[in-house]
Amino acid sequence: MRGLKSLTTLAAGSALVLSGLVVSTGSATATTAIAQCQASFKSGHLPLVSAGKLTVASDINNGLYQPWFGANGNPSTGKGYESALAYAIAKDLGITSKNVKWTAEAFDSSFAPGSKNFDFDINEISVTADRAQVVDFSNSYYNVQQSIVALKTNAIVKHHSATDLKNYTYGDQIGTTGLDYINNHIKPTKQVHVYNTLDEAVAALTAGQVDAIVVDTPTGQYMAAAQIVNSKNKTIATQVGQFPTAGEHYGLLFEKGNTLVGCVNAAIADLTTKGTIKSLQSQYLGIYNKVPKLTPIQP
Amino acid sequence: MGRRAAVASSLSSAIIVGLIIWFFWRAPNGANVRHFFLDPHSFWINLTGDPSRSLYSILRCFETNVWMFMLCEALVLIFGLGLAWLRLSRTPILAPLRVASAIYTDVFRGIPIILVLFAVGYGVPGMQAGWISQRTPITYACATLVITYSAYVAEVYRAGMNSVPNGQVMAARSLGLSDVQTMRRVILPQAVRNVVPPLLNDFISLQKDTALVGTLGIVEANQAAHVFGAMEFNYTGYTVAALLFLALTIPMTRYTDHLIAKDRRRRLAGGTV
Amino acid sequence: MSAVISAQNVRKRFGDHEVLRGISLDLAEHEVVCLIGASGSGKSTLLRCLNLLETIDEGDIVFRGQSLTDARIDPNLVRRHISIVFQAFNLFPHLSVLDNVMLGPVRALGRSRDEVKVEAMELLERIGLAPRALEFPDRLSGGQQQRVAIVRSLAMKPDVLLLDEVTSALDPTLVGEVLDLLTDLARGGTTMLIATHEMNFARNVADRVVFLHNGEIVESGTPSQIFDQPREAATAAFLSRVN
Numbered sequence: 005m006r007g008l009k010s011l012t013t014l015a016a017g018s019a020l021v022l023s024g025l026v027v028s029t030g031s032a033t034a035t036t037a038i039a040q041c042q043a044s045f046k047s048g049h050l051p052l053v054s055a056g057k058l059t060v061a062s063d064i065n066n067g068l069y070q071p072w073f074g075a076n077g078n079p080s081t082g083k084g085y086e087s088a089l090a091y092a093i094a095k096d097l098g099i100t101s102k103n104v105k106w107t108a109e110a111f112d113s114s115f116a117p118g119s120k121n122f123d124f125d126i127n128e129i130s131v132t133a134d135r136a137q138v139v140d141f142s143n144s145y146y147n148v149q150q151s152i153v154a155l156k157t158n159a160i161v162k163h164h165s166a167t168d169l170k171n172y173t174y175g176d177q178i179g180t181t182g183l184d185y186i187n188n189h190i191k192p193t194k195q196v197h198v199y200n201t202l203d204e205a206v207a208a209l210t211a212g213q214v215d216a217i218v219v220d221t222p223t224g225q226y227m228a229a230a231q232i233v234n235s236k237n238k239t240i241a242t243q244v245g246q247f248p249t250a251g252e253h254y255g256l257l258f259e260k261g262n263t264l265v266g267c268v269n270a271a272i273a274d275l276t277t278k279g280t281i282k283s284l285q286s287q288y289l290g291i292y293n294k295v296p297k298l299t300p301i302q303p
Numbered sequence: 304m305g306r307r308a309a310v311a312s313s314l315s316s317a318i319i320v321g322l323i324i325w326f327f328w329r330a331p332n333g334a335n336v337r338h339f340f341l342d343p344h345s346f347w348i349n350l351t352g353d354p355s356r357s358l359y360s361i362l363r364c365f366e367t368n369v370w371m372f373m374l375c376e377a378l379v380l381i382f383g384l385g386l387a388w389l390r391l392s393r394t395p396i397l398a399p400l401r402v403a404s405a406i407y408t409d410v411f412r413g414i415p416i417i418l419v420l421f422a423v424g425y426g427v428p429g430m431q432a433g434w435i436s437q438r439t440p441i442t443y444a445c446a447t448l449v450i451t452y453s454a455y456v457a458e459v460y461r462a463g464m465n466s467v468p469n470g471q472v473m474a475a476r477s478l479g480l481s482d483v484q485t486m487r488r489v490i491l492p493q494a495v496r497n498v499v500p501p502l503l504n505d506f507i508s509l510q511k512d513t514a515l516v517g518t519l520g521i522v523e524a525n526q527a528a529h530v531f532g533a534m535e536f537n538y539t540g541y542t543v544a545a546l547l548f549l550a551l552t553i554p555m556t557r558y559t560d561h562l563i564a565k566d567r568r569r570r571l572a573g574g575t576v
Numbered sequence: 577m578s579a580v581i582s583a584q585n586v587r588k589r590f591g592d593h594e595v596l597r598g599i600s601l602d603l604a605e606h607e608v609v610c611l612i613g614a615s616g617s618g619k620s621t622l623l624r625c626l627n628l629l630e631t632i633d634e635g636d637i638v639f640r641g642q643s644l645t646d647a648r649i650d651p652n653l654v655r656r657h658i659s660i661v662f663q664a665f666n667l668f669p670h671l672s673v674l675d676n677v678m679l680g681p682v683r684a685l686g687r688s689r690d691e692v693k694v695e696a697m698e699l700l701e702r703i704g705l706a707p708r709a710l711e712f713p714d715r716l717s718g719g720q721q722q723r724v725a726i727v728r729s730l731a732m733k734p735d736v737l738l739l740d741e742v743t744s745a746l747d748p749t750l751v752g753e754v755l756d757l758l759t760d761l762a763r764g765g766t767t768m769l770i771a772t773h774e775m776n777f778a779r780n781v782a783d784r785v786v787f788l789h790n791g792e793i794v795e796s797g798t799p800s801q802i803f804d805q806p807r808e809a810a811t812a813a814f815l816s817r818v819n
């Protein structure tokens with residue numbers, strides 16, 4: 005799971021969320037906006053990096069995972085929430101699925117200065133104020149909650165009151181919301197281990213070097229249900245529970261100043277109105293509501 | 304070098320450096336790149352840290368690099384010497400160890416350190432083999448550095464030992480010195496003098512490779528810079544880390560050069576010991 | 577007079593090449609024997625065999641009645657009694673002149689530094705290098721270095737001193753000072769086996785001269801006998817070539 009990536013100032017982040025969530029100010033406006041966008045695509049005025057085509061980036065080279073993408077990691081199947089959503093947005097703008105092209109973009113390079121060779125990047129990227137200074141984001145296409153994943157044998161599975169939670173050793177991927185959540189909400193007494201990739205954090209978890217990792221609920225669900233297994237292919241991890249949402253959400257990432265973001269937001273608004281987003285979420289992400297609730301000590 | 308030559312050479316260096324800086328300063332996107340790598344505000348935050356935003360003080364994190372480096376270097380010097388010694392020993396009963404030491408150096412010089420780091424840092428604790436599996440990440444990181452660098456340093460030692468003329472060994476043996484005494488009193492002191500520059504090279508690499516241990520979740524200077532980069536979308540942290548590394552390696556290099564020069568002077572000049 | 581050290585039918589091969597072909601040679605207490613012979617005749621090899629720096633293929637080396645080919649013999653112990661000086665000095669460049677001389681007695685014999693230092697300084701005094709005791713060997717001339725090398729061996733108080741062409745690497749003007757030292761030692765009663773190309777020196781100091789030819793002792797006798805009335809044609813041929 006590439007997931008979650010970064011986030012920092014939650015205060016600033018929530019301000020953005022608020023403005024971001026004011027998406028559908030009325031279906032009439034949305035319909036008009038999307039109609040204009042469809043027209044400008046037809047007339048070739050939509051600012052696309054490759055004329056007539058929607059070029060979508062994700063971290064293809066490092067692996068794409070369920071439930072965001074299809075089982076085989078191929079983004080062009082339309083399977084998985086993000087893949088399906090990318091095609092739904094394209095279709096809403098009048099772009100046929102044949103004209104949706106996928107390109108690889110590693111997470112780290114997505115925010116380097118300079119121009120981008122994609123129209124947008126869909127890669128479970130959390131929207132933050134800091135990031136928004138360097139790149140542009142679409143409105144939310146998914147609101148995220150953080151959850152704890154631990155080995156079934158670890159004490160945290162039974163003991164996870166707000167005070168208990170402080171006493172474990174946590175590990176997480178660098179720059180992720182999960183890491184930020186640990187530091188700002190759980191505030192553990194022991195030094196947090198910071199890993200370069202999520203697989204390293206998982207390796208440390210299975211090796212018993214950390215008690216728990218914090219990842220967003222969908223990712224954690226997949227890890228516990230399928231990814232973290234022993235030599236006999238038996239799952240050994242469990243999702244202990246999820247925290248209340250801290251205002252984090254995922255957005256599509258654009259090159260700074262790309263005007264295409266307006267039409268993509270129009271499409272997201274339109275898909276929200278039509279109920280497409282809700283149905284894709286229940287198709288692919290529905291299981292996540294069943295995860296038990298946890299409470300951290302409030303900061 | 305005469306005074307005029309010195310003036311001319313510093314002037315020309317200044318002009319060349321100036322031109323390079325000017326070129327990059329004037330580049331169309333230069334201001335953005337400068338902000339990305341050299342933002343003064345980020346620079347300050349990276350030095351001091353900001354716990355409220357989960358940002359580390361790179362200066363504090365660098366302490367980890369420094370003590371890891373010092374500890375590992377001491378151990379590497381000892382293990383590397385042991386390996387080289389085994390490799391060069393002629394005693395028949397040590398033959399299996401000699402082969403083992405040859406294989407060891409070949410293997411660990413050949414494997415990228417990051418792979419060893421993974422194997423040790425995740426493999427050993429993952430085995431759940433009691434005590435050895437319950438160490439901290441930093442212990443596994445140090446073990447990795449020592450394992451790998453001992454192989455490099457063993458080869459440096461070996462080259463040094465081979466560079467000592469056979470006559471020296473013969474002379475030592477003919478005085479009745481044992482194998483160990485010959486090594487300790489005659490070969491080693493000469494070998495080490497011959498290999499100080501390559502040894503130093505390996506030490507500087509070792510020092511820099513302490514920046515790899517972030518892979519095991521340890522927040523040292525480079526990992527702290529990485530955290531900052533991922534959170535703030537700005538790489539100034541790496542600049543701070545680089546400067547800290549330089550602040551350590553440059554004086555070390557100069558000091559070693561000074562020692563080498565001093566030793567040479569002493570050997571060729573009068574005998575005031 | 578019983579032999580301090582004796583080679584008995586010693587054979588030594590390097591691969592197919594037999595370098596020593598049954599050498600038998602006794603060295604009595606206080607005796608000075610000079611070993612002469614053409615280059616490649618096996619002089620150095622013989623000396624190194626006596627010192628156990630080389631293993632021998634056949635025969636025996638007996639030191640004061642004790643066979644040295646016995647597997648239980650520790651070569652390091654033997655070498656404290658049988659010392660060798662090389663053509664190429666082989667002084668230790670990282671040690672001062674004094675430390676060069678003291679290394680063997682202090683480390684191999686485990687004697688106290690203070691005691692050894694007094695003796696070492698006396699030895700250096702004897703070769704006139706006491707004032708330079710604290711300098712490093714690189715600063716000395718070849719002749720001085722070779723004299724230090726000889727003194728370094730003497731500091732071990734060996735029963736036998738083996739010298740392998742100790743003047744060959746020297747500038748002709750420096751040969752004299754080294755030979756003078758050896759002459760001095762010979763007068764003092766040091767038991768020595770000296771491989772040399774210096775025929776005049778051999779004539780003056782040797783009790784006995786041994787001529788080695790193709791790994792065999794062709795002839796051995798007093799200096800005047802060997803140099804003035806060689807019995808063997810090979811000896812005569814060799815001498816006429818070097819003179």
Ligand SMILES: Nc1ncnc2c1ncn2[C@@H]1O[C@H](COP(=O)(O)OP(=O)(O)OP(=O)(O)O)[C@@H](O)[C@H]1O
Pocket residue numbers: 590595613614615616617618619620621622741
């Ligand atoms: N380690 C060795 N391996 C193979 N051959 C050797 C070795 N040492 C000596 N030899 C050979 O043994 C022969 C005798 O050599 P040695 O050095 O004993 O002669 P030497 O009489 O001392 O000659 P010189 O007067 O030139 O010093 C030579 O043919 C030499 O090439």
Ligand SMILES: [Mg+2]
Pocket residue numbers: 619620621740741
């Ligand atoms: Mg010789």
